[in-house]
Amino acid sequence: MSTGTASAAAGLTRPFATVSPRTRTRIPLIVTAVLLLVMFGVGSVRYEGFLSAQVVLNLLIDNGFLLVVAVGATFVILTGGIDLSVGSMVALSTTLTAWLVESHGWPLAAVIPLVLLVGAASGTLMGWIIHTFEIQPFIVTLAGMFLARGLCYTISTESITISDPTTAGIAQTRLYGPGGLFVSIPVVIALAVLVTAFVVLHHTRFGRNVYALGGNESSARLMGLPVGSTKIAVYAVSGLCSALGGVLLTFYMLSGYALHAMGMELDAIAATVIGGTLLTGGSGFVLGTALGVLVLGMIQTVVNFQGTLSSWWTRIVIGALLLVFIVLQRLMSGRRPAAD
Amino acid sequence: MATPPTPRPTDSGDPQPVLEAQGIRKQFPGVLALDGVALRLFPGEVHALMGENGAGKSTLIKVLTGVHPADGGTILVDGRPHVFADPLQAQQAGVSTVYQEVNLCPNISVAENVLIGREPRRFGLIHWSAMRQRAAELLTELDLGLDVTSLLGSHSLAVQQLVAIVRAVDVSAKVLVLDEPTSSLDREEVAQLFTLVRRLRDRGVAILFVTHFLDQVFDLCDRVTILRNGRLEGEYPIGELTPVTLVQRMIGGELATLDQLSVRAHEEAAQRATSEPFLQARRLTRTGSVEPYDLDIHAGEVIGLAGLLGSGRTEVARLLFGADSADAGEVSIEGRKVLLRTPRHAIARGIAFCSENRKSEGLVGELTVRENIVLALQAARGWTRPLSRTKQDELARHWIQALDIRPGDPEAQVRHLSGGNQQKVLLARWLLTAPRLLILDEPTRGIDIGAKAEIQKLVARLAGEGTAVLFISAELEEVLRLSHRIAVLRDHRMVATLTNDDTVTPERLLTTIATGADS
Amino acid sequence: MTTQPAKSEAVGGIGRRLAGHRLLWPALILLALLLGNLAFHHDFFSVRVRDGHLYGSLIDILQFGAPLTLVALGMTLVIATRGIDLSVGSTVAIAGALACGHISTAAHPGSVATMLTAVALALGVALVLGLANGFLVSGLGVQPIVATLILMVAGRGVAQLITGGQIVTVTSAPYKMIGGGYWLTFPFAVLLATALVAFTGFVTRRSALGMLIESVGGNPSASRLVGIRAGGLLALVYVFSALCAAVAGLMISSNVSSADGNNAGLWIELDAILAVVVGGTALTGGRFSLGGTVLGALIIQTLSTTVYSLGVPPETTLVFKAFVVIVVCLVQSPVFRAKVLRRRRTTTPRSHTTAGTAPQQQEVRA
Amino acid sequence: STEGPAAGSSSGAKAGSGKTITLGFAQVGAESGWRTANTKSVQEAAKKAGITLKFSDAQQKQENQIKAIRTFIQQKVDVIAFSPVVESGWDPVLKEAKDAGIPVILTDRAVDSKDTSLYKTFLGSDFVKEGKSAGEWLTSAYANEQGPVNIVELQGTTGSAPANDRKAGFADVIRADGKFKIVASQSGDFTRAKGKEVMQAFLKSQKDIDVLYAHNDDMALGAIQAIEESGKKPGTDIKVISVDGIKDAFVAMTEGKINVVVECNPLLGDQLMELTKKVAAGESVPPRVETQEGVFPQDKAAAALPSRNY
Numbered sequence A: 001m002s003t004g005t006a007s008a009a010a011g012l013t014r015p016f017a018t019v020s021p022r023t024r025t026r027i028p029l030i031v032t033a034v035l036l037l038v039m040f041g042v043g044s045v046r047y048e049g050f051l052s053a054q055v056v057l058n059l060l061i062d063n064g065f066l067l068v069v070a071v072g073a074t075f076v077i078l079t080g081g082i083d084l085s086v087g088s089m090v091a092l093s094t095t096l097t098a099w100l101v102e103s104h105g106w107p108l109a110a111v112i113p114l115v116l117l118v119g120a121a122s123g124t125l126m127g128w129i130i131h132t133f134e135i136q137p138f139i140v141t142l143a144g145m146f147l148a149r150g151l152c153y154t155i156s157t158e159s160i161t162i163s164d165p166t167t168a169g170i171a172q173t174r175l176y177g178p179g180g181l182f183v184s185i186p187v188v189i190a191l192a193v194l195v196t197a198f199v200v201l202h203h204t205r206f207g208r209n210v211y212a213l214g215g216n217e218s219s220a221r222l223m224g225l226p227v228g229s230t231k232i233a234v235y236a237v238s239g240l241c242s243a244l245g246g247v248l249l250t251f252y253m254l255s256g257y258a259l260h261a262m263g264m265e266l267d268a269i270a271a272t273v274i275g276g277t278l279l280t281g282g283s284g285f286v287l288g289t290a291l292g293v294l295v296l297g298m299i300q301t302v303v304n305f306q307g308t309l310s311s312w313w314t315r316i317v318i319g320a321l322l323l324v325f326i327v328l329q330r331l332m333s334g335r336r337p338a339a340d
Numbered sequence B: 001m002a003t004p005p006t007p008r009p010t011d012s013g014d015p016q017p018v019l020e021a022q023g024i025r026k027q028f029p030g031v032l033a034l035d036g037v038a039l040r041l042f043p044g045e046v047h048a049l050m051g052e053n054g055a056g057k058s059t060l061i062k063v064l065t066g067v068h069p070a071d072g073g074t075i076l077v078d079g080r081p082h083v084f085a086d087p088l089q090a091q092q093a094g095v096s097t098v099y100q101e102v103n104l105c106p107n108i109s110v111a112e113n114v115l116i117g118r119e120p121r122r123f124g125l126i127h128w129s130a131m132r133q134r135a136a137e138l139l140t141e142l143d144l145g146l147d148v149t150s151l152l153g154s155h156s157l158a159v160q161q162l163v164a165i166v167r168a169v170d171v172s173a174k175v176l177v178l179d180e181p182t183s184s185l186d187r188e189e190v191a192q193l194f195t196l197v198r199r200l201r202d203r204g205v206a207i208l209f210v211t212h213f214l215d216q217v218f219d220l221c222d223r224v225t226i227l228r229n230g231r232l233e234g235e236y237p238i239g240e241l242t243p244v245t246l247v248q249r250m251i252g253g254e255l256a257t258l259d260q261l262s263v264r265a266h267e268e269a270a271q272r273a274t275s276e277p278f279l280q281a282r283r284l285t286r287t288g289s290v291e292p293y294d295l296d297i298h299a300g301e302v303i304g305l306a307g308l309l310g311s312g313r314t315e316v317a318r319l320l321f322g323a324d325s326a327d328a329g330e331v332s333i334e335g336r337k338v339l340l341r342t343p344r345h346a347i348a349r350g351i352a353f354c355s356e357n358r359k360s361e362g363l364v365g366e367l368t369v370r371e372n373i374v375l376a377l378q379a380a381r382g383w384t385r386p387l388s389r390t391k392q393d394e395l396a397r398h399w400i401q402a403l404d405i406r407p408g409d410p411e412a413q414v415r416h417l418s419g420g421n422q423q424k425v426l427l428a429r430w431l432l433t434a435p436r437l438l439i440l441d442e443p444t445r446g447i448d449i450g451a452k453a454e455i456q457k458l459v460a461r462l463a464g465e466g467t468a469v470l471f472i473s474a475e476l477e478e479v480l481r482l483s484h485r486i487a488v489l490r491d492h493r494m495v496a497t498l499t500n501d502d503t504v505t506p507e508r509l510l511t512t513i514a515t516g517a518d519s
Numbered sequence C: 001m002t003t004q005p006a007k008s009e010a011v012g013g014i015g016r017r018l019a020g021h022r023l024l025w026p027a028l029i030l031l032a033l034l035l036g037n038l039a040f041h042h043d044f045f046s047v048r049v050r051d052g053h054l055y056g057s058l059i060d061i062l063q064f065g066a067p068l069t070l071v072a073l074g075m076t077l078v079i080a081t082r083g084i085d086l087s088v089g090s091t092v093a094i095a096g097a098l099a100c101g102h103i104s105t106a107a108h109p110g111s112v113a114t115m116l117t118a119v120a121l122a123l124g125v126a127l128v129l130g131l132a133n134g135f136l137v138s139g140l141g142v143q144p145i146v147a148t149l150i151l152m153v154a155g156r157g158v159a160q161l162i163t164g165g166q167i168v169t170v171t172s173a174p175y176k177m178i179g180g181g182y183w184l185t186f187p188f189a190v191l192l193a194t195a196l197v198a199f200t201g202f203v204t205r206r207s208a209l210g211m212l213i214e215s216v217g218g219n220p221s222a223s224r225l226v227g228i229r230a231g232g233l234l235a236l237v238y239v240f241s242a243l244c245a246a247v248a249g250l251m252i253s254s255n256v257s258s259a260d261g262n263n264a265g266l267w268i269e270l271d272a273i274l275a276v277v278v279g280g281t282a283l284t285g286g287r288f289s290l291g292g293t294v295l296g297a298l299i300i301q302t303l304s305t306t307v308y309s310l311g312v313p314p315e316t317t318l319v320f321k322a323f324v325v326i327v328v329c330l331v332q333s334p335v336f337r338a339k340v341l342r343r344r345r346t347t348t349p350r351s352h353t354t355a356g357t358a359p360q361q362q363e364v365r366a
Numbered sequence D: 001s002t003e004g005p006a007a008g009s010s011s012g013a014k015a016g017s018g019k020t021i022t023l024g025f026a027q028v029g030a031e032s033g034w035r036t037a038n039t040k041s042v043q044e045a046a047k048k049a050g051i052t053l054k055f056s057d058a059q060q061k062q063e064n065q066i067k068a069i070r071t072f073i074q075q076k077v078d079v080i081a082f083s084p085v086v087e088s089g090w091d092p093v094l095k096e097a098k099d100a101g102i103p104v105i106l107t108d109r110a111v112d113s114k115d116t117s118l119y120k121t122f123l124g125s126d127f128v129k130e131g132k133s134a135g136e137w138l139t140s141a142y143a144n145e146q147g148p149v150n151i152v153e154l155q156g157t158t159g160s161a162p163a164n165d166r167k168a169g170f171a172d173v174i175r176a177d178g179k180f181k182i183v184a185s186q187s188g189d190f191t192r193a194k195g196k197e198v199m200q201a202f203l204k205s206q207k208d209i210d211v212l213y214a215h216n217d218d219m220a221l222g223a224i225q226a227i228e229e230s231g232k233k234p235g236t237d238i239k240v241i242s243v244d245g246i247k248d249a250f251v252a253m254t255e256g257k258i259n260v261v262v263e264c265n266p267l268l269g270d271q272l273m274e275l276t277k278k279v280a281a282g283e284s285v286p287p288r289v290e291t292q293e294g295v296f297p298q299d300k301a302a303a304a305l306p307s308r309n310y
């Protein structure tokens, strides 16, 4: 009898299925990577100067800050939440950094920790409100979005240029590799954030709690997982990442401005979702998010290289490329919707 | 009414309960779910918590373990007043619980579901290989040889239930609470679970056990606390009760219909088998879940599906309903070939399927009881032909009464109903579509004995009226009692179809299930 | 079996009472906002008849709130299915651009026939856009947020393509009627929005549509097993959302007699989602409340009007809005109300501690 | 290493050898009719001048503009021109361009970089000056009247450069005379719909409005509708001052609904191409070239209307 059960149980893994379910969840990731390569190939054929490693590195240079922000958004989305405040938090961080450094002469080394703290603290606050009062994250983070952007304006409606030599120095430093290829310091930071996030999500208790929470919140609670603190923590992570993204953007732009990073929350969410994370939570990979960021960046690069598009055609082409990408991604990953 | 509780004199000699509740009150909007309930759990005992569907068992457990705050009363842990703010605190204090519905995360692996929150770590990071190994070891304790890296959601409900139990047991708690852990388990798994529970009891763990199976109570438990309508009926040593008195105390009266259906309608079966079958499946198969099978179902016939846990009973049913689409083979209904690609197709041809997994595949929690009941009928009619509100009310009231769903308010949100009552709602939904073929996958899961007898009678009556029924149940007795014929599954393969006559004894059926061959 | 004495308390009315409750708080918030305005401008509530039509701040709120209400109306159904429609802003722009583009090049820009063909054109294209969204979501299983993001990005480009990047100005009395005209002294836009809301309410609640949508949003896999054609329903709600957005787009462009491909309906999706959520429909799908959505839209519009009439400087507008939104959602949160109320009521939080096992003090909630 | 070789400094020379010049133009976006006219002017002028134009639209985002410039560098264009979204934050990317030996021309708006070697020249208008012109018209129109003069202001998108500067320039001028009072000032986001909505609220919350100052024509046109609906006459009961000079505004002006338009000329394509050629050939150019702009009071409107083509 008991052998019967054991063998039946062994059969539970669908012995005839060719791909294990675990691998199956990674298919979208692989497909996305392949499509990205295809896109790069097509670009190389079509445009002069496209086929160069620097184009790829520029993708990182130009999107490092978005990557950091999107990594933060991934944490939140994995729990089934959403954080609309990230774009405004980025703007607030740039404004705050520039304001403190320029108008108050604070040293950058003091400003950056402070800005990161502000980001993490405001994320924590939002998470706390969401958890304690059971309010939908959409509204709370929308209020956070208004507030952060509003604070930018109250600090300064004008763009604040940073002439501080340390900041400018970091911003203009290029790390050269072989063949005259270079990246900027923010790229290194962004990649470090990505790796850290990967380790945290896949190899720490907190990370696994994030997935469990996204899978089923009430179950996670009944399983005795620290639902409240995990929830608060993901918003804190998101706040921290957007503050860091803001710092990186400050380096990128060498300025603080209330209108920076307009709509970046949508870019971050889109990158995450294109990277295969389900908006309903519980499923996704942070490496996918990186691919999502690259997809958005690649589309932008292709459009820039095209160089003949009028303003509206730019939009239409971006939309069309996105459409082609998404549809191929879906068709190649198997027709079943990933949800349910 | 209650006999004064006496601590078990035999064990440990420790008269102090490890967990005690006094005068617990819990009020939900419109429902006083618990009213002055008391409970005592001593180390080294298995304590049964009994009561009808909706009596308040699960609520009591949730109040004790910090899921719901109590509205009144005291909870004592080791003799000191203590309240858990959430299940995490309960777990930290040594109270480990398996709640009624499977409460695990379908999106992470089996190993993680067993060990999440207590993962083995190395250098602060999760030690994955140690974790997989540990999980696999724990699962073999229940003789469950799963691939622990597979996603939990890919497994059948029974397997998930076992994983939940394994998780709770591993906490090595002072108190283990099991809310209907056996509701979809086979007798083999039940036996294994009981061995495990006894072992824990002997180690001094206090076990609170909720079930609707009387034999399990008498088999395993030392004492019983009985709830009725949210009130404490009493606490008894098991020796003081007989099955009949236990039931009487639960329902507060005589159970007239406890004598179950005795007739086995095998003569009819023989006679039906000669007529043309309502549904005929030929070489129906789906890669990875069921190997090709043939099945005939006649009108008015109850076919039981028997098999071990995970043998593929649910999968067979899902194919017939189009819930999963078949890779090969064909189905004909009344002689005409049909394609059952989606549930819609099947429903249009008079097939109904009551899923075993009421939480994720059955009920729409936010909707009311009324809406859940009329949902299938309404879906079949399409949105342009709405059932009028009066008609809906009428149907809802009829079935609430017929199945004794409580609370009887058709406008209550279905997720607030007790587990057994939810199951009844699900049954009502399909019964009222008056299907030609009714597929019932574990229809009596979590249903109390009184209601179970009612449902069995209902199935028999429906069959008598000409409905074909495909009946899946982990309870062999139930299958034997109701079915005209029994199809046996083993390892995703249909190995035998037995006509349920006097020669089919439980033993013979068990052998067939185990060996795959009819002796 | 026996009836249960412990639970016999007026069970029947609960559902309905709760429904009443759901709208109670948004309504109170709206009222509070309006009264706040009254405190600053004593004639805030005054409605006069001027040039044969109603005139006053309240009328403005209704009139400018009408397009938002419509967009939110469509959004409500989409959200009820667990979806989200980011493309409504672009649809608003496209509808306005198409209609104005058609009228401005027509032989008789002022004729009713031109207006009608313009409207039909806009609605027809919106139908196609909605179908496209619906196909991506239900046919291909693309997550709604990305599916509609595509149209959100491309759609605005299409709108600008139609207008040639310019603002197309039209002079057409019949067209002006849709968003800026008056009928029986009432703003026509308000009447139109009211009619559409009433119609939607009627259809969803009188037919089984509402229930089926809620079922699909509440539990998709269960809905599949009861045989609900979720694909069709999804397509339907996206089409409906696009149509609502198109009507809103017509209103907006008609109100200023011009179509602005770039700015019309910019960020309206965010406002609409906010209106839906404030109105009590959860983004996780399932139960929806059209009445709540209408109140939500009016709250948001009143908030904008308040900002203008209080003279909140533009730099602090967003901070002001943030605080109002936070207060609104706190007040709406039953947990918050319970906590605040309990703090006020209970004076005896008894706490018990146990040795070792749980260090924190616990509160027995009585 | 952190300091690398200055790559590709040879690419600038090839333009001199008679090849067609490639100009990379990074536009802000297409947020208004004014901007579209600006784009069109550049595109048409490039075609006329035989210059290959690489056009990129940043959709109002500085990040995108920087990315576009980087792409131009990657593509080794001969000259880069762009209309900065904002003044600041251009140093790193401009330095990259300089390192690559590609000359840069700013259009429409300056950058505030200390290092003026990063760009060759600036071609465009001065938003502060526009605000001042608006203010000056107002002070002269009310020179002989008694105060107070109640002004409502419709600002552009909060924080945007034209909004900041037009507000500052205007305020600068009217501050001199105490009778001018800005009684309400709100952002109308540069759009007609918002302009109308905000004006409608102003008309109800402000008892007495004498003058409307709108940061662009679209908001003014929206506000005019609101004024008319309230039963007042724009241009008469409430004086209307606007900036930009689009065709619709001139039409409204001929109808007497707008009193004055301060022009902000988007048609700088030809001037840009001329500069491009010079810069590409290595000729020296003046560091600042201003576009032709004027102030159009009502009486000049009818005459100027036919020449308005955007």
Ligand SMILES: Nc1ncnc2c1ncn2[C@@H]1O[C@H](COP(=O)(O)OP(=O)(O)OP(=O)(O)O)[C@@H](O)[C@H]1O
Pocket (backbone or CB within 6 Å): A011, A012, A013, A014, B153, B154, B155, B156, B157, B158, B159, B184, B289, B307, B308, B309, B310, B311, B312, B313, B314, B315, B316, B356, B474
């Ligand atoms: N929805 C599903 N998707 C994927 N795999 C499934 C699904 N349901 C069941 N399975 C798998 O199919 C196999 C057969 O399970 P099935 O539920 O048919 O068994 P069963 O005989 O009904 O047993 P049980 O008593 O556990 O319900 C198991 O390996 C299970 O993990």
Ligand SMILES: Nc1ncnc2c1ncn2[C@@H]1O[C@H](COP(=O)(O)OP(=O)(O)OP(=O)(O)O)[C@@H](O)[C@H]1O
Pocket (backbone or CB within 6 Å): B028, B029, B031, B033, B051, B052, B053, B054, B055, B056, B057, B058, B059, B060, B100, B406, B407, B415, B416, B417, B418, B419, B420, B421, B446, B448
């Ligand atoms: N969250 C809730 N809101 C409202 N009522 C509830 C809620 N939870 C439980 N109830 C009600 O409390 C009563 C007791 O339910 P409970 O789940 O404890 O029953 P049970 O004894 O476990 O029944 P079963 O045997 O069916 O599992 C039921 O009437 C149920 O409807």
Ligand SMILES: [Mg+2]
Pocket (backbone or CB within 6 Å): B057, B058, B059, B100, B179, B418, B419, B420
């Ligand atoms: Mg229960």
Ligand SMILES: [Mg+2]
Pocket (backbone or CB within 6 Å): B156, B157, B313, B314, B356, B441
């Ligand atoms: Mg099963």
